Each structure stands twice: as structure tokens, then as C-alpha cells.
Amino acid sequence: MLRNVPPILSPDLLWTLRAMGHGDDIVLADANFPAEAMGARCHRLDGIPATDVLDAVLAVMPLDTFVPDPACVMQVVDDPDAVPEVVGTFQDLVNRRADRPATLASLERFAFYERARGAFAIVQTGETRLYGNIILKKGVIAP
Template identity: 45%
Template sequence: MLKGIPAILSPQLLKVLCEMGHSDTLVIADGNFPSESMGRDGIVIRMDGHSAPEVLEAVLELFPLDSYVSQPVSLMEVMSGDTVETPIWDTYEEIVKRRSGLEGSAIGHIERFAFYEEAKKAYAVIATGEKALYANILLQKGVV
């Protein structure tokens, strides 16, 4: 056991976060995201019993966001014609602001298939049990 480490963060995830360097990316994926196929060449960490906001909260307690880019956080855009509501994005914005001090303008949006391409290049994908649609989030690591 360690002091000051959120209990939700497994030893495997802590190792991955520590291994990552400046500009490496991390995906926190919802339950519908094809985590295993997107993370085929990288690392997939299963956290099926947890929501994406609780994972984001814990990760950002330790993970610095990249201050050298304008948008170190990216969300998957809603597909044109899809009428899905995305209240989880407000939750993400509040967590990012509280944990990193960055404003909502630090959060960008990436078209769905472009998001998949970025996810394939990510250092790791965290597969959560999040049920909200369009709840996938990409984080770019900064420096301490």
C-alpha cells in the first residue's frame, strides 16, 4: 500500500502512467469503445467496473497535462445526424479544470474516425465500464 495514491489506480496503471513521457497519449474509453482492437499495438488496461469520470479524476491527480499544446484533452465528436446528448463532457470539463487548472478551451474535439486513429497511436487505453455515449477522452501527458 502507498499513501496519497487513489485506490482506484492499480499497480499496472501506475506503472504505465510512470512509464509515459512528455507528449505520450492516454485514452480513457467508454464501454462501447473498441479498446482491444484500438490498443492492439499498445497497452490495454481493463477497468470495467469503474466509470470514466472516476478514472479521469484519479488519473489527473497524478498525471500532468501537456502545457505546450493548446488542447491537451480531446473528446470524440458526436457524429453528424446523431442526436445523442453529452452531459458527461461537462463533468470532464469540471474535473480537468479542478485537477489541472486548465479551462474548457484546453479541451478539443476530434471526429470519430480520426479519434480512432489517434487512439491506435496512444501509449495505453483504459477500458472503463462507462455507459454514457461519446464518453471517450484522450489525454496528452505533460511534464512535472
């Protein structure tokens, strides 16, 4: 057992978070996301909401402070200015948990998929709310 590590972070997912380098992306995806088809290593956290996973990941991983958009969500198809409830919760979590809060950027659906294909890993959650997808860019821990 380890202290202060959220219990929903599996040993394999903890390995991934530790193995990622500065600037690597990780995708936290909803239950509808085509995670296995993206080609990155895929971790499954079935039944766990993406918001819980985001909270746990931000407890152990810093966001990149060298880029303007260290966290990015998927835009609603045909309504890019819409902010789904789950995305509002993502923003609240980033504001509360991140070392340096950041405003979430957004990408058109297929642009989001393209960026996800280059991610270090994807975490397929049990999130059932539509558009419950977020890409996080790993930062550094200052000395």
C-alpha cells in the first residue's frame, strides 16, 4: 500500500503516469470513446466517472506550465461553444486541483481524435455523460 495515492489509480496506470515525460499527453475518455482503436496503451477504469479519474490524476501529476493549453476537451458537434455539464466539472477540478490552474481549451471532434492518437496513453473510464473526454499534458515538478 502507498499513502496519499487515490485508490482508483491502478498499479498499471500509476506506472504510466510515472513513465510519462514532460509534454506527453494522456487522454481521460468517456465510455463511448474509441480508445482501443487509437493505438496508444489503454487502461480501463470501467464504472468510474471521468471526473473522479481527473481528480485522482491531478492529485499526482502536474499540468504543463510551458504551453498555453495544458488541458483540452472535445467540442460538441455542431455547437462548438456549448459547455456540457461534465466539461464544467472538469474546469472546476482543474481550477481546484492543478498546481497552476488553466482554462480548458477545446478541439473539434476529429482534431481531438487525431491528438489522442499521439497520446502516451488513454484511460477509458465508465463516464456515461457525453463529451466526457479530456487530454492532459504532463508538466514538471520543480526542485
